[in-house]
Amino acid sequence: MKRNSSLNLLLVTILLITSSCKREELRYRQPNIVFILADDLGYAELGAYGQQKIETPNIDGLASNGIRFTDFYCGSPVCAPSRGVLLTGKHSGHAYVRINDEMGATKKNWDFREVIKDPGLEGQRPIPDTIVTIGELMQQAGYRTACVGKWGLGGPLTEGHPNKQGFDLFYGDMCQRQGHNYYNLHLWKNDQQVLLDNEYTPVWTPLDKGSDPHDPASYEKYTSNEYAPDLMLDESLRFIEQNKENPFFLYFAPILPHAPLQVPAGSEFLSYYEELFGEEEPYLGQKGYFPNRTPHATYAAMVSYLDMQVGKLIEKLKQEGLYENTVIMFTSDNGPTFNGGTDSPFFDSAKPFKSEWGWGKGFLREGGIRVPLIVSWPGVVAPGTQTGHPFAFWDVMPTLNEIAGLKNKVDTDGTSFLPTLKGEEQKQKEFLYWEFPMKAYSGQQAVRMGNWKGYRSEMNEGNLTIQLFNLKTDPQEQVDLAAEHPEIVQQIEGIMKKEHVRSEVHPFPAID
Incomplete structure (x- = not known):
């Protein structure tokens, strides 16, 4: 009996020493980096930035535990060029991709059944393989890299493929058009199509003639079985779990809350906001995308759905013992949109800036390019702080380069804001x-x-x-x-x- 007690004590001691060593090893290894890029989220659509109608407790908590940038800007007022600026560190006067370039998209490109047969129909203008991306820098630093969500910088058969641009794993919509239906027919995992169990409803399909716009049954065809944002989150959580022993860079680029207005049927967020906002005038598709019975409630539910996903990522990092050694950055690719029934003025989505057509997405006004940036990094970033230093997407590359411990000089228009994260003196731009x-x-x-x-x-x-x-x-x-x-x-x-x-x-x- 005494021998068993001694043996148990020895085993416990070994486990404690091993656990202590692992914590020390984690403490001194390169920090993991999770970069979250929301899609068309306005400057003031988060509680931490003054939103009054939509609840975002997880992202607000990230701000409470980190630093909030008040004067941060995206790379461009629409999706693809903004993402190109982010990933290559060049502002739009030097960047390769400067517009949403569909490269002659036709009716056939928008028929997602045809796209499955011919992947060459997918994708926007590809960034050349000669351009160095953040993904490639992170690989040089020894990181495992993943891009999950929306890409928009080249189709599956081009040199712009994420696997050729520094990402060991890609999962999601390689083509921006595919994100125009959250119940799409397929996603991509690296170079493989992942077929989804969804009924096909072409983008911009109107309500059936003679249907009642106030009847929920009239909108059933706009939802199906597999909600793409759920699949993207699941893949991100798997990536974290599979790479917990190594430093990793996760570029999580969900399609939320970009139009169309779609959330899973029976979503608790949708029920909550429908009750909160009361009766609404249905959106019948006048400004593109799918009709929706309760547009305000649905849009708010999409933002809260995104917030829930951020919460699950944080929870996973904590479960795996990685949170304390992980830099989390949250931002948006541009300002709030004007179409699809989203109604930015109702939410005052870019407050204190204007957000309607001509002032939000698509325009170089403050509402179109000023975006939130929240950075959490336990032990480095002081909780509950904020900065008014102006920075932009092209400053992210040199910042991550420095965080990853790379000594090489990067070809970028940006300036590292690591001193700001550390609370040190920052050179003014x-x-x-x-x-x-x-x-x-x-x-x-x-x-x-x-x-x-x-x-x-x-x-x-x-x-x-x-x-x-x-x-x-x-x-x-x-x-x-x-x-x-x-x-x-x-x-x-x-x-x-x-x-x-x-x-x-x-x-x-x-x-x-």
Whole structure:
């Protein structure tokens, strides 16, 4: 009996020593990095940024445990170019992808049954394999890398494939068009199609003729069996579990809360918001995408669904003993949208900025490019802090490069904001620059320099006049001060000229 007690004591001692060694090893290894990129989430659609109608307790908790950036900007006001800026560290005057380039998408590209037969119909303009991405940098640093969610920078048969751009694992929608139905027919796992058990409903299918828009049964065809965001989250949780012994970089890019308005039937979030908001006027598809019986409740439910997914990622990291050594960054690819029944003004989605058409997604106004950034890093980032230093997507690459411990100099337009995360003195950026030549949005340029914002619009129609706004006193960009400060306008014009490099694939005739 005494011998058994001694043996048990020895085993317990060994386990304690082993556990202690593992904790020490985890403490000194490179931190894991989880970068979460929401889709079309507005600056003020989180409780931590002032949202009053939608509840986001998990993301708000992330802000309470970390740092909140008040003056952070995306790479571009629409999806693909913004993601390209993020992943390559080049602002839109130097980036390869500068617009949502569908490369001649036709009716056939939008028929998702045809796309399954011919993967060559999928994808936007691919980034060349010669361009170094964040994924490739993380691989150089010894990280296992994954991109889960929406890609948008090249189809499955191109050099823009995520597996060729630094990601050991890809799972999700390689083509942006596929994300226009949350009950799609397939996803991709690396180079393999993953067929889903869903009924096919073409994008923009209207209600059946003569159906009652107030009857829930009229909308049954807009939901099916497998909800893509659920599958994407499950794959992310698996990646964390399978790579817990090694440092990993998870780029989690869910399609939430981008239109169309779709949540699983019977969602507790949907029921909650339907009761909270009461009777609504149905959205009948006037601004594209699928109709929806309770558009406000559904959109709020989608944001809360995203928040729930963030909570599950955090919970998984804690379960695996990884949370204390993980950097979590949460942001959005651009400002809130104007279509699909989302109704940004109802939620005041970009407060204090304007968010309706012309001011949110698609435009270089503050509502279109100012986005939330929350960073949590236990033991490094002081909980409950915030910073007003202006940063943008192209600053993420040098920051992650430094966090990963790489000493190499990266070819980027960005500046590492690691000093800000550590609470140290941060070098001030002289300016931030954007350009957006996309025809559907008339061609735009913008510069932020201190509190000054210079903005040009309708450039494709020949307008080169620069408007000037003081963001400190006029965050909604209503009072043009250009005539009062010609010297500031001249400086901004010089930046616009200097930072634009002609693109062979996305020319900008107004300034080339």
